[in-house]
Amino acid sequence: MRSYGQYCGLARSLEIVGDRWNLLIVRQLLIAPARYRDLIDGLPGIATNLLADRLRDLEAAGVVERRPADKGSVIEYALTPWGAQLRQPIGSLIRWSTPLMVRGPEGDSFRPEWLALAVPALLDTRVKVRTSATVGLDIGDPPYQLCATRSGFEVGPQDGRDLDATLRADPATILGLAAGALTLTDAHTLGLVKIDGDESIVRTIFAA
Amino acid sequence: MRSYGQYCGLARSLEIVGDRWNLLIVRQLLIAPARYRDLIDGLPGIATNLLADRLRDLEAAGVVERRPADKGSVIEYALTPWGAQLRQPIGSLIRWSTPLMVRGPEGDSFRPEWLALAVPALLDTRVKVRTSATVGLDIGDPPYQLCATRSGFEVGPQDGRDLDATLRADPATILGLAAGALTLTDAHTLGLVKIDGDESIVRTIFAA
DNA sequence: CCGCATCCTCATGGATACTG
DNA sequence: CAGTATCCATGAGGATGCGG
Numbered sequence: 001m002r003s004y005g006q007y008c009g010l011a012r013s014l015e016i017v018g019d020r021w022n023l024l025i026v027r028q029l030l031i032a033p034a035r036y037r038d039l040i041d042g043l044p045g046i047a048t049n050l051l052a053d054r055l056r057d058l059e060a061a062g063v064v065e066r067r068p069a070d071k072g073s074v075i076e077y078a079l080t081p082w083g084a085q086l087r088q089p090i091g092s093l094i095r096w097s098t099p100l101m102v103r104g105p106e107g108d109s110f111r112p113e114w115l116a117l118a119v120p121a122l123l124d125t126r127v128k129v130r131t132s133a134t135v136g137l138d139i140g141d142p143p144y145q146l147c148a149t150r151s152g153f154e155v156g157p158q159d160g161r162d163l164d165a166t167l168r169a170d171p172a173t174i175l176g177l178a179a180g181a182l183t184l185t186d187a188h189t190l191g192l193v194k195i196d197g198d199e200s201i202v203r204t205i206f207a208a
Numbered sequence: 209m210r211s212y213g214q215y216c217g218l219a220r221s222l223e224i225v226g227d228r229w230n231l232l233i234v235r236q237l238l239i240a241p242a243r244y245r246d247l248i249d250g251l252p253g254i255a256t257n258l259l260a261d262r263l264r265d266l267e268a269a270g271v272v273e274r275r276p277a278d279k280g281s282v283i284e285y286a287l288t289p290w291g292a293q294l295r296q297p298i299g300s301l302i303r304w305s306t307p308l309m310v311r312g313p314e315g316d317s318f319r320p321e322w323l324a325l326a327v328p329a330l331l332d333t334r335v336k337v338r339t340s341a342t343v344g345l346d347i348g349d350p351p352y353q354l355c356a357t358r359s360g361f362e363v364g365p366q367d368g369r370d371l372d373a374t375l376r377a378d379p380a381t382i383l384g385l386a387a388g389a390l391t392l393t394d395a396h397t398l399g400l401v402k403i404d405g406d407e408s409i410v411r412t413i414f415a416a
Numbered sequence: 417c418c419g420c421a422t423c424c425t426c427a428t429g430g431a432t433a434c435t436g
Numbered sequence: 437c438a439g440t441a442t443c444c445a446t447g448a449g450g451a452t453g454c455g456g
Contacts, residue, residue, distance in 0.1 A: 098217070101220060
């Protein structure tokens with residue numbers, strides 16, 4: 001990206017992450033370190049040459065590092081500690097986007113892994129966690145879960161631990177609940193959610 | 209901007225504010241509502257056609273509104289309530305940029321008004337305010353001031369109120385102090401700052 | 417297959433001149 | 437002052453190639 005030539009923190013940030021696709025690449029790597037192919041899959045619409053360019057740029061800027069994957073010569077991309085600190089600006093933008101998300105997908109593609117960033121970003125600043133609990137999220141394949149602990153929320157693929165409840169709803173509903181734009185009671189009377197197991201624990205997690 | 213086609217809050221945010229210059233326009237309007245000419249002056253390097261385009265886009269998206277200035281037919285641009293909520297993502301990016309800013313201006317242009325966003329963004333999340341005080345900032349024309357209150361920090365042009373102290377330092381030093389990357393003691397022994405008036409009150413404000 | 421590099425086309429951005 | 441119009445350079449997107 002061409003420099004803005006301004007001695008301003010926002011301008012200098014944007015010279016690193018302001019290029020098209022760059023923050024979305026960081027989003028994918030915040031979810032988990034990934035290989036080239038994983039990034040292509042997690043970033044529907046990106047051109048392969050752009051992904052290669054952007055990964056080089058981000059590596060040169062100190063946001064991303066490329067490293068050998070667990071065993072062998074396959075390489076993997078991950079965030080540096082400084083790059084991982086982009087979780088906060090990205091979380092802020094996700095919260096800001098609530099009015100854009102309640103409209104629903106409208107034909108846009110969706111990947112369950114994106115909830116791994118969005119739901120904690122929405123809940124953490126809004127809900128005081130009282131209960132430790134694990135709730136299944138029935139939003140496609142693979143099955144996901146939301147873990148609530150004292151230190152915050154975590155969303156990821158089900159890891160086999162016992163579920164206190166299972167929440168069956170579409171992504172827009174889950175985001176609405178997490179953002180507090182929708183109460184569980186309303187969602188229930190509208191027929192948007194179905195809860196198996198301990199409903200009270202779900203109610204506690206999404207408490208206003 | 210071309211759509212990403214992803215049902216993800218970050219992607220949808222970036223479809224609104226991800227275009228080049230857009231967040232910098234919002235930055236200027238977070239400092240204060242402004243007329244077209246003010247924006248041209250506050251955004252060195254922007255082309256006039258781009259500013260016109262972007263203001264149209266942001267207005268259509270509900271981020272900016274155009275309205276008649278105080279009296280007469282002159283128009284002025286201001287943020288909508290939703291647009292003003294971009295203060296948090298922008299503040300996060302400003303905090304993230306600290307490693308990029310401690311390098312100093314390196315020839316980039318600088319406007320004192322940019323500190324009006326940066327210094328509170330850096331101090332608010334780091335320093336517990338104990339004292340109400342007003343400190344002059346000697347960084348050019350017009351003279352600026354930093355007001356500390358219980359509810360937070362505010363930076364703007366001096367409004368004539370009594371100053372408890374005056375801090376004379378270059379912008380990089382002020383940002384380093386605000387970010388906590390530099391202690392007042394270090395800055396003083398390095399000859400980077402000169403303080404007139406009550407030094408202890410300056411020390412309290414920038415306390416680690 | 418994976419991890420890119422090349423090529424080509426077209427949309428967008430940037431600089432400047434111009435107008436009501 | 438507050439933008440438009442114009443022209444040129446750059447960058448995005450898509451298809452494809454290619455070595456390991």
